[in-house]
Amino acid sequence: MFLFLSGTINNDLAAAAFAGLAVTWMTVLTLQDASPRHFGAIGVLLGLAMLSKANTVFLLLLIPLSAFFLWMRTRQWQRPMATAAWAIVGFAPLWGLWLMANALRGEDVFGVSRSVPIQAILAAPLTDLLLLPPYLEVIYRTFWFDWSLGGVGFAPNWLYVLSAVSVVVGLSGWMFYRRNAELSRWTLALPVMPAGWAAALVLIYLLTRTLAIRPLGGVIPEGRLLLPIVPSLAWLTACGWLCWWSARWRRPVALLSALAPPLLGVYFSFFWLPQHYPQAQRLTSSDVVTLTLFDESLRYNDTIALHGVEIEPLYTGQVAEVTLYWEALRQVEQNYTVSLQVLIPTSPSWTVSDQQHSYPGAGLSPTQRWQAGDWYADRYQIVPGTDLNGPTRALLGVWLLEDVGENKASLRVLRGGQIYDPPIVSEVVIRPQEALHPLAEHLLAEPARFGEVAALIGVEWLLAASVPGEITGVVLWWKALDAIPGDYTVFVHAADADGALLAQNDGPPNFGLSPIRLWAPGDVIRDERRFAKSIPIGCEVLVGLYAPQTLERLPAYVDGARLLDDAVRLTCGANDSLRPAAVP
Template identity: 30%
Template sequence: MLITFAGLGLTYALETPCFESPDEWSHLSVIRYWIEHQTPPPRVLAPRDEPTAWDETWYFEYHDPPLYYAPPLYHGLAALLTSWIGMDDLPRLLLPSPSWERGWAPQSNSDPWNKNIYAHRAEETLAQSDTVRAAALLRTLSLGLAAVTVWCAYAMARLLWPDEGDHKGRPYVALGAAAFVAFNPQFIALSIGVTNDNLLNALFALSLVYMLRFMRDGANWPRWAALGGLVGLALLTKQSALLLLPMGLLAAIWQPKNGHRTSNVGHWAFLIAALGVGVWWYARNWVLYRDPLGLETHFTSQLSLTRFGLDEIVAILRSYWAAFGWAPLLVEPPAYAVAGLVMLAALVGVVAAIRPAVSPPWGGLREGARGLIFLSLAFALNAVSFARWAIATGVLSGRLMFATLPVVAVLVAWGLAQWSRWKIGRWALGAAAALALLFAAIVPLRYLRPAYGSPRLPAGMPGTAQAVDLTFQGNVQLAGYEAMNDLEPGEEINLTLYWRAPTAPQHRYRVWAQLGPQDAAQKVAEYDTWLGGTLYPSDLWQAGDTVRHTVNLAIPDWTPAPGLYWARVGLVDDDTGERVSLADGSSDMAVLGPWRARAASPPPAPACAADFRLGSAIRLAGYDLEMQENNLSVTLYWQAEQVPDADYTVYAHLLDEEGNLLGQHDGPPRDGAYPTSWWLPGDAVTDQHSIPCGASCQLAPLHLQVGMYD
């Protein structure tokens, strides 16, 4: 399981660029400060009570000293580990996404667009960047620390129920607890980030494991002092480790009484060691800033919540399992529903297990009652402190409760294990575990890559693209595009464009696109955003770059169809707001297409049914007639039986009884919007013609003659 977890972590790391893991940029900034100055950074207050777009951009830039302030252990160790690499290029790489300048903060939804906090240079590679190499090393450390947390979930369950297992001795509750942690996609995503959370989670979980062991077996005061030292290290990692102090004292009180003085001094040994190792940083904060916890920097840079209700709780629960990056990037609602059902089943199992009349098959209450109460109390303290933090800062990130994730894992695994008394329950549990692993495995490709994958194509434009080779002023070329399938009203389409930069662009451009018929003024959909997107805007491009840009166009339901539509594409200088002309000055756009738009539903039945065939390809299925002042309006209902071999012209002639021509209208079907050579078998084409006939329209009888000619 640990090997599988490590493999998953590697795939998440490969799909998550530097700085896109939550708070990674701030931790790297602090580590760089340690490397440069060999000392912790001072506290810096950055008020942002009512942030503007400029404030947001400034906040995410590099700062020396950094704006982030936290206990020193993680950053000091990370600096020691990476000092031989250095991070000289970090200030150059921290480029906030252009969306911040527009005030377009990333939104919490499943749309992968604008989920990145930073734009990313081409040189963000292991081969070219010291910062990337340092981050890769620290991400590997994070993954190892997260593996310790996974093991702790297993160890907690084994301590509670040492004799638990099936007929083959497999400890399913312990394995289930480990799997709950290891296959939690949010935990995996956190585990590959440069953050002090992973060190805290490992130290917190290890501390709880040894507290459980000492509660069960007892321990002499040196062991309690060693545990206090471990907790002291957690205190020097993150302030939330303060929750371990009351938990350690409670564990010391609850350890078995062995009649020796050791059992009475264990809590003192624990407390003195914990404070001796970890309290100095808090005392320093009091002396320097009158802020012992060092939290004022967070409170002044965040906006508190005005309410804490159901919506906020749902956001926290989602981010406890699957909400990636900063925004965060959400998954589909059914996935959350399935996770919720699993948690509900676990809750039912826990309720059933604590009933005296029920004898659980694995992991009963009697064996681990005190330990379960102890762990539940730890989770409750974590939840209450997090709720206070969320209200004060507005941060609704469930990952901040991962210090007690192994505790939740033990309770969930124990609750689910109660369903194993039935064969169908065992099958359901196996299926749930397999689905959890499968979902965790597809997250990088399904969610992370669309949101964070660079549009830069080192291998150039693929061979499947249709070449265009139009050069705009500024020496930016539209090299080609991918052909689309037929369009349909009401759908969203993606038009993939390939751009090339023979020389490095000197401006940041936006790409605009419009979808419309031959008359450009009749556009039905449009698009406008930065060329290269928010991940790789054009002012970061290097000479020779080929960049893929996907244009998203939402075709409204009212779009006339069937018909032909063209995509018109151009550039706008982001500084001046003016369109960029082609290099030859002939136009300011490229016209791509056309594409066929097919009707989403068949037309209404004609008032007058007919069955006239024009060769083998076209059939007239009916017509409508309507007098309009001095014109006769004729609506023809054509049906394509085969693909016509030419672009035909329709004629509609009005004749008197002797066959004399009274009026006529000749023209392509649908006024040329859908030439017959584009028709496909099954197409139903409604075609209107207006025949001017003056007073002749009042004569009777009249004859209508229609047909097509090449």
């Protein structure tokens, strides 16, 4: 299975297959004290493994380990040396020819400079491993094939936790293997040979991951690089798990444990994955009648039309389903890739909150099979990013891409007979999964209320880094009181003791990304305001809201008293400076 899948995924699985065969048979032949010539076949497997993936070079540790345990049995070196020689004879021609080919082509001879930068690893202190704990979860998930675009994974989160617990419990069982008469006959070669080479690969992998933490502030997990140890880890976990049980219970426990993985695999394949990855459902004419469609559809190269879209509410870090309603205008002659992107219109360039690229139905309903008049409901899963300042305006764009040589080019899109670029199909709102909260020291003693629209609950001053005693801006913390269909503009005016204007910043909240019409009761918005020039600490700052069409300010109140000029007066640099100057 590993070899078959490697043809469709990558060479990591082929390396895992050869590693599993090499470790198993090297251990078995060592325990059986087999003829040295048999180890020549093991050498061939080692060579094939290293040709599949360079990091399996650590399998060569099996040769001295096997020789050591053979010596432990006879206390003579002749037979261990002969077995090591035969193993070397098996892998040396294959590996040697590959090394020679790399040298003649002027490439990295061992083929590991990219994945295992030896010089950088040797220069890095071992204490850098202490930086890894925050990233171990994502590394572990990618080790178990969690390479999905939407962060969905191939199973629920609880299964990743259960698998980690199972590995820990299984490996811990080796502490008790001598307490049972049957298991006590096992030689140390059984755990040491699979664990020895795997531990070396894991250590080098972890050291390599630490190299990115300081310059990049994170890791590039690529847990797939550890896939060659999967057979060894599975064997160690399973045998260690049996060490926990007495001879009476070992057989039934082994049978039940062996049933769990295939049953879980069947369940997730048929019930979990189909609900979390793209699907395309053929629609009937009665289905189409019930749909809510665009007033004007998007036509892609006059071949395919997008007539509508349905989007579940979007929250950061949560999976939401997007359904696209397609119609084939004529028989489609090639397969197009659907590019679905959730875009936040930041400046100077838009920010991609999440995206999916797939053939319709994850390849199960490719467009080349579509006939004229066919309608499809094409479902995708998206997970918006997590770094937001409140309810945020975003745009959903849908492109169709065609292969042009080695690249992909987007199809021309028409709407109402005009070129429509970019093909934005809907405006959406992304909300934080949990409400934002200002720090306690930034909360105002008495919030200021602006009509039934919003309350100013906190103020955070932004100190100038280069000029002590001055402020470059302010962060206003708003709380939505009621849903309002219109928009209002926030004003922040700084004045000196004589009332002369020092700086101002007027505009919609959160750089225009969180307009008030998107707010829902209870939403908290972080609204950062920067001044064109810094202002001195201690000056007066006025904050309020007004209607952009009429410039009329919303009435402002603190503790029931209406404020002068309908503006909150703050002392620049002080968080406890709210002064309710009531209307006389």
